Amino acid sequence: MQAKLMLHIDNGPAVLKRCAALVKAADLLDIPVLVTEQNPRGLGPSVDGLIGERHRVIEKDTFDATLCPDFVAALPSKETVLFVAGCEAHVCVLLTVTGLLRLGYTVELIADAVGSRAPENKAIALARAQREGALPTTTESTIFGWLGSCRHPRFRDALALVK
Template sequence: MKPESKPDRALIVVDMQAKLMPHIEHGERVFRHCAALIRAADLLHIPVLFTEQNPHGLGATVDGLIGERHRSIEKHTFDATLCPEFTAALPSRNTVLFVAGCEAHVCVLRTVRGLLRLGYTVELVADATGSRAPENKAIALARAQQDGAVPSTAETVIFGWLESCRHPRFKDVLALVK
């Protein structure tokens, strides 16, 4: 019996921007979970793609998130999949896309729905996703799940990426969630 091959994985971080983040409910926690996901992805060689909604108005991505090997795409549509540069940067459709960022009920939800429409498997990382108002986030998470996104948390995703405590990067990654 042939073992199943693991699907490819990629992390998409939506609009974690300087002028927006101070207004996000529990923004520090959303930032911390996003940062852990990004660092874990880097340690495990999982690609990370950032979007920035109208960066001239909302500022660039918050300091400390984007690294040298990351790509950031400027967009002006709420659904990033309506931006040709974004869709051109997406990996193959057999890739599971893990999505985090802000705001849950606008750009994150629209992008998740667009990715599902394109045929991707999407995991929406709830604790690494934020909105200004809690009811907007709650409705967005429910809507995304109803549309086919799999709800998750940063730790669930990170330990799923590791698969085992015997992974050579286990201790490095574990330090990110402690």
């Protein structure tokens, strides 16, 4: 979700809106957020306002984040389900998802919160990730799954993020 790249992502504003909703919902529910930035000297930082000081940012040069020792060291236990969103679907997202699966994680790929420059690249990446074992999901499914119930004390706050 780096600013220079997002200008070229198909349906980029919608992808960014969903990623922002996920980050805000995670913050409301005290779910840790781990952010990677691909070659930030070339692609720049994450989009302004998307992440804050409480989020861990890992700079990487590898397309598959699991080839970056700092990223792997920051991962939770393998019993934790990992939710993945970002850009580009067919490069960093796909390669990281397949890397996480190889490491033994359960991965939910948030299909409406990933993007590529070309829609066909995104479609192929989503299909391949699912074949490899990633579970497809959506932003709303993820947020409501994190809440668990409309009785959750943060339900109304989270609901406002998806309306």
